[in-house]
Amino acid sequence: xxxxxxxxxxxxxxxxxxxxxxxxxxxxxxxxxxxxxxxxxxxxxxxxxxxxxxxxxxxxxxxxxxxxxxxxxxxxxxxxxxxxxxxxxxxxxxxxxxxxxxxxxxxxxxxxxxxxxxxxxxxxxxxxxxxxxxxxxxxxxxxxxxxxxxxxxxxxxxxxxxxxxxxxxxxxxxxxxxxxxxxxxxxxxxxxxxxxxxxxxxxxxxxxxxxxxxxxxxxxxxxxxxxxxxxxxxxxxxxxxxxxxxxxxxxxxxxxxxxxxxxxxxxxxxxxxxxxxxxxxxxxxxxxxxxxxxxxxxxxxxxxxxxxxxxxxxxxxxxxxxxxxxxxxxxxxxxxxxxxxxxxxxxxxxxxxxxxxxxxxxxxxxxxxxxxxxxxxxxxxxxxxxxxxxxxxxxxxxxxxxxxxxxxxxxxxxxxxxxxxxxxxxxxxxxxxxxxxxxxxxxxxxxxxxxxxxxxxxxxxxxxxxxxxxxxxxxxxxxxxxxxxxxxxxxxxxxxxxxxxxxxxxxxxxxxxxxxxxxxxxxxxxxxxxxxxxxxxxxxxxxxxxxxxxxxxxxxxxxxxxxxxxxxxxxxxxxxxxxxxxxxxxxxxxxxxxxxxxxxxxxxxxxxxxxxxxxxxxxxxxxxxxxxxxxxxxxxxxxxxxxxxxxxxxxxxxxxxxxxxxxxxxxxxxxxxxxxxxx
RNA sequence: GGUGAGGUAGCUCAGUUGGUUAGAGCAUCGGAUUCAUAACCCGAAGGUCGGGAGUUCAAAUCUCCUCCUCACUACCA
Numbered sequence: 001x002x003x004x005x006x007x008x009x010x011x012x013x014x015x016x017x018x019x020x021x022x023x024x025x026x027x028x029x030x031x032x033x034x035x036x037x038x039x040x041x042x043x044x045x046x047x048x049x050x051x052x053x054x055x056x057x058x059x060x061x062x063x064x065x066x067x068x069x070x071x072x073x074x075x076x077x078x079x080x081x082x083x084x085x086x087x088x089x090x091x092x093x094x095x096x097x098x099x100x101x102x103x104x105x106x107x108x109x110x111x112x113x114x115x116x117x118x119x120x121x122x123x124x125x126x127x128x129x130x131x132x133x134x135x136x137x138x139x140x141x142x143x144x145x146x147x148x149x150x151x152x153x154x155x156x157x158x159x160x161x162x163x164x165x166x167x168x169x170x171x172x173x174x175x176x177x178x179x180x181x182x183x184x185x186x187x188x189x190x191x192x193x194x195x196x197x198x199x200x201x202x203x204x205x206x207x208x209x210x211x212x213x214x215x216x217x218x219x220x221x222x223x224x225x226x227x228x229x230x231x232x233x234x235x236x237x238x239x240x241x242x243x244x245x246x247x248x249x250x251x252x253x254x255x256x257x258x259x260x261x262x263x264x265x266x267x268x269x270x271x272x273x274x275x276x277x278x279x280x281x282x283x284x285x286x287x288x289x290x291x292x293x294x295x296x297x298x299x300x301x302x303x304x305x306x307x308x309x310x311x312x313x314x315x316x317x318x319x320x321x322x323x324x325x326x327x328x329x330x331x332x333x334x335x336x337x338x339x340x341x342x343x344x345x346x347x348x349x350x351x352x353x354x355x356x357x358x359x360x361x362x363x364x365x366x367x368x369x370x371x372x373x374x375x376x377x378x379x380x381x382x383x384x385x386x387x388x389x390x391x392x393x394x395x396x397x398x399x400x401x402x403x404x405x406x407x408x409x410x411x412x413x414x415x416x417x418x419x420x421x422x423x424x425x426x427x428x429x430x431x432x433x434x435x436x437x438x439x440x441x442x443x444x445x446x447x448x449x450x451x452x453x454x455x456x457x458x459x460x461x462x463x464x465x466x467x468x469x470x471x472x473x474x475x476x477x478x479x480x481x482x483x484x485x486x487x488x489x490x491x492x493x494x495x496x497x498x499x500x501x502x503x504x505x506x507x508x509x510x511x512x513x514x515x516x517x518x519x520x521x522x523x524x525x526x527x528x529x530x531x532x533x534x535x536x537x538x539x540x541x542x543x544x545x546x547x548x549x550x551x552x553x554x555x556x557x558x559x560x561x562x563x564x565x566x567x568x569x570x571x572x573x574x575x576x577x578x579x580x581x582x583x584x585x586x587x588x589x590x591x592x593x594x595x596x597x598x599x600x601x602x603x604x605x606x607x608x609x610x611x612x613x614x615x616x617x618x619x620x621x622x623x624x625x626x627x628x629x630x631x632x633x634x635x636x637x638x639x640x641x642x643x644x645x646x647x648x649x650x651x652x653x654x655x656x657x658x659x660x661x662x663x664x665x666x667x668x669x670x671x672x673x674x675x676x677x678x679x
Numbered sequence: 680g681g682u683g684a685g686g687u688a689g690c691u692c693a694g695u696u697g698g699u700u701a702g703a704g705c706a707u708c709g710g711a712u713u714c715a716u717a718a719c720c721c722g723a724a725g726g727u728c729g730g731g732a733g734u735u736c737a738a739a740u741c742u743c744c745u746c747c748u749c750a751c752u753a754c755c756a
Contacts, residue, residue: 215683215684216683216684216685216750219682219683219684220682220683220684220750220751221683222682222683223682223683223684223751223752224682224683224751226682295684295749295750295751296750296751298750298751299751325684325685325749325750326749326750328749333749364691364692364704365691365692368692369684369685369692370684370685370686370748370749371684371685371748371749371750372691372692373691375690377690378690378691378705381690381705381706382705384716384718385704385705385706385718386704386705388716388718389716389718389719390718390719392715392716392718393715393716393718393719394715394719396714396715396716396718397714397715397718397719398714398715400714400715401714401715404714444691444692444693445692445693448692448693448703448704451704452704455719458715458718458719458720459719459720461714461715461719461720462712462719462720462721463720465712465714466714467713467714467715468712468713468714470714537716539716540716541716594754594755595680596680596681596753596754597680597753597754597755598680598753598754599754599755600754600755601755614756615754615755615756616755616756617754617755617756618755619755635756638756639756640756641756643754643755643756644753644754644755648755648756650756651755651756
């Protein structure tokens, strides 16, 4: 830590309270931040570790509605579940707070008010969908309709979960309110925007001071700033009734945007933790603020939140944002909705007392520079060939020999040989090596270095062979075993940030108090004559059946996912409504790719009535040359629309199966004339 | 399509400002050993550094082109 900083404030991304936490969350931000903080504490530095549940936003209100409970019930449930999971894994937050509590509401409200009074925001009136029956504006998530991209009839207003594309509610075909089932109408509403476009120069110079950030983080920030039009204003309020009310006249029925409110949660949690001194951590220039997050949060923590803090004026800015990439699971993306995940609460049951094994595996294979893959086979190997064979084994053989030769009493060293002195010198150098890697957020490297200390121990024993010498040179053995014990003790110190449960167990076996980081630079922590406790195994081997069980569990999720899902029927419609659609048979005369797009084909269609141009998003499924002469069904009286500068007149009917694959729908009798009515 | 990040041994990753036979861990094979959870220790094998072209005495490292993966973003009436 640079000398100018006196304390560190570490935050971990606030997990969203609509589901349990999985290994991806852990590997992405909670584990690295925990390692970092534990190390800082061990060094005796002033550090606080902040986290909490993010409990606002639309998805929670939808989940509540679905389950027939209140939003508060939903967040209560997951807040507890997530908090327990973190605790179970030894994630050592100083406080695990939540954004639905009073302190947070006040803090977020004040923060908004300050910016409002400083005239930071711009007001804008926009058109949003409104449900006339439920008498409220509809957030994107409250609107479903047919995805314009993959024709999934159950796409949400912000996103289609089938094809994964990001949508805008106004893009949906046949939008429908999930509140009342009625068709929503567009209505004007006023919202407050953070004018990121105007703030861009300030943000630019802020980022310029942080070129030392991880390349993935800095690169992404730069891409936001440098992209075509630069930053765009972003609405900081929403028409919704779950969240922090907007503290401004005329804003009834509106709440703060969840991404405005969530990072302020870090501040509120600090207030809650340190009611008297919290300002020292947030407003004093000698505090270093570090946000640990996953890559999906980069823009919020590196651009939006710093903008908010800058405009407020009282606060310090993040000094670093060490974001990790994503963790995949057995080759596929982790997905909550597809149940493709290893849930922490389930792991704690299936692998009781093996928290450190997962901590070790996730840290040694953390997605620090690119997306990584978690496999159960790798988990098993890491446990059996590294934790058991290298670390556990070294500790075990040292303690077994100590009991065998000295009844568990630490022998006094006699004369050190040249080799001994070399080992002691190396031993003392480990804390700095590990520390340096941690300070640079290179946790994988730090962990590997920690294991090297255990390797050093194994090597030392193999080379000195005390089990042979005991027959000929008992005095020499005392020195050897003393050194082996010192290595063991120092291992207990330096493994603590990574493997806190193991560290504690080890100190227990050594019958030693929990030593701090600086002690590991010493080579005489275990005093001669000190009595150690009976050894027990630090790690147990994990056999194939246990792993198979987990793999089977995932296979089951997979088979559920690939099962054909038939979308439910849409609401009843009238014949009148249907007969407004003029659908005809037609034939594709020409087809070509629309340049600079992935999915679009420009088609010339003989509709019987005329020959017209239609742009269709089918390029992923059909090659242009293969579909000349293909008979299709086409909706001919649809309003024309320009797509990529080409006027598209009409829409080709496509069937979409449960995998999202498209197929033409056409008359099955050969040579059916173009222009035949489909009715 | 645009932007960003990656593509290095079977697997997971290091490779500083271009410089001697490209490194580590795990897995594999061989040897040694028995204190230890058949673990440890020693050794070997394994890579035309995604592909192509260029700059240079010298390129994994710089430039250009191209392919693949991931993220954000655009097009589907």
